[in-house]
Amino acid sequence: MAARRNVLETMEDCELIKRYRLNREGIKLVVELVRDAITSPTNGNNPISPEIKCLATLRYLATGKMQLCNADDLGISQPSVSRAINQTINVLFRPHIIQQFIRFPLDIQHLHRIKANFMAIAGMPGVVGVIDGTHIKIIAPSIDEDVFVNRKKVHSINTQVVFDANFNMLDVVAKWPGATHDSRILMESGLRQHFERHHVPVGCHFLGDSGYPCKTWLLTPYLNPQPGAKLTYNIPQTYTKCCGERNWADETSVFMSSTAKFASPQRGQAQSLYAILHNLCKRRNIPQPEDDDDDEEDDDGDQHDDEFGRVEPSGLAFRDHFVNTHFSELAPAAGVRGEPVGAPRGRVGRGRAGRGRAVTGCAAGRGRAVRGGAAGRGRAGRGRARRGRRGRAV
Structure with missing residues (x-):
């Protein structure tokens, strides 16, 4: 040898x-x-x-x-x-090692820093994490094979991940077979207990997609909102969530992609180890090589099931109150031309609008500026609109 x-x-x-x-x-x-x-x-x-x-x-x-x-x-x-x-x-995989790298913070100062970082993305207040489910492919197991088949007919482990604005993983649950719905994983996780037992301070919440139930601590988007406060809320909600998901997927694919080569679903514990290695790289600023292999599958936009994803009236009422408190003054009048039609395309900034810019309180799309800015595709000035561009200053 x-x-x-x-x-x-x-x-x-x-x-x-x-x-x-x-x-x-x-x-x-x-x-x-x-x-x-x-x-x-x-x-x-x-x-x-x-x-x-x-x-x-x-x-x-x-x-x-x-x-x-x-x-x-x-x-x-x-x-x-x-x-x-x-x-x-x-x-x-011992708990004392995992907790050195993956732990959802409960101290107020740490949570304030996370909220400030999310607020800087597109003006969403009170966000302490983005929650998402991602399917990691595995080789078909020999036992209970059917429960590992997800809705795309692929064998997988459905992994729940919560990450902050800097794409550090705050919580990972990697033990559920692919047929399990995102909302069930959340309802049976320790995170739910943290919020419902008030271990997390009031005013903190997650952002999630429409596959999750709306709760007082989990804000989901409105489905097909009309122009107004709800649409104004949807844009930064979706942009903040999707921006985080996209960057998180890019940064973690170098570790997660090799899970497909594991022969047993019990190797789902390896995904927790990937989270440890990912957070270690973030702490040490270790650059990662590009990886073209992408074995992750998102299940964004699923409708929640009846048993575990039941929409709670208290959650819907809280979301309406949240929107009226933070977004009603920023919403354009119904029927006004130049309303935002999607998330900004470029980087986020304050006080400037136009193509790809988000402004304090909400994201600005084509043809609209916020808080006295100019409308249209160009730069925004305070209290004036560019001549010859269709839009409106709010």
Whole structure:
């Protein structure tokens, strides 16, 4: 057998990131997290070092590479790679390690920072997270195969994720088969208990799509709203949610994509490990290589089922009150031309309107500015509209 190779000593950071999704310092941090638990108790029979075990595990998690190829790269046997992966994953999955990287914050100062970051996107107040369900493909299991088939006829694990405005994962639930509806996962999660037992302060809420029930702590969009406050609310609600989902999917695909290569739904725990690695990369500002493989499927826009997604009158009433409080003064009169017709196309700013700009309180589309701005496709000025453009200053 070839001599064992510790690539930490021979590869540059850019090469490590391509192969392991972490740089040298990130890999060393993972090693220190599990070193005591995976170090061989004796020095007999030339034991495999914790560094080699972690490298084998990270390579498998990052790429799904065949264990035999992994063994050849590191100079150990394929059975040793298999044992190292199982041992390291079991240790990383321990609650005290997961909670170091994935925990929904309950302290007021942290929640205020999250709300401020979301507010800066498109003017949605009180948002402490975006919740979404994503289907991670798996190989068809041999037991209870039918419950893992989602509505797109693909075998998957339905994973619930909550993330903040900086795309850090705040909560991950990765144990439900693909046929399970998003709303059921939420109703049986610990997050629901946090809100309904008032562990989360009043005035904090999630944003979700129409597949979730509307609640006092979960704001969903109106279906087919007429021009007015409801439409004005829908634009930043949808833009904030979709902007976060799109960027989150792009940033996490480098880890999530290899889940499709796992043969068993019990490997859903690996998705929690991907969340750990993702948040570690965010904390350390580790850049990620581009990955064209996209094995995630969103189920946006599903109608909630009768048993778990029942619309609560209190949730609908709260949403109406929220809209009347924050968006009624920003809404244009019904029938006025130049109303926003969609989410902004570009970056978000304050005090400027036009194509792709969002302004304080709501998002501005083509032909409308907010709070005294100019309307149309060009720049906005305070209290005037550009000549020759169709629009209205509000």
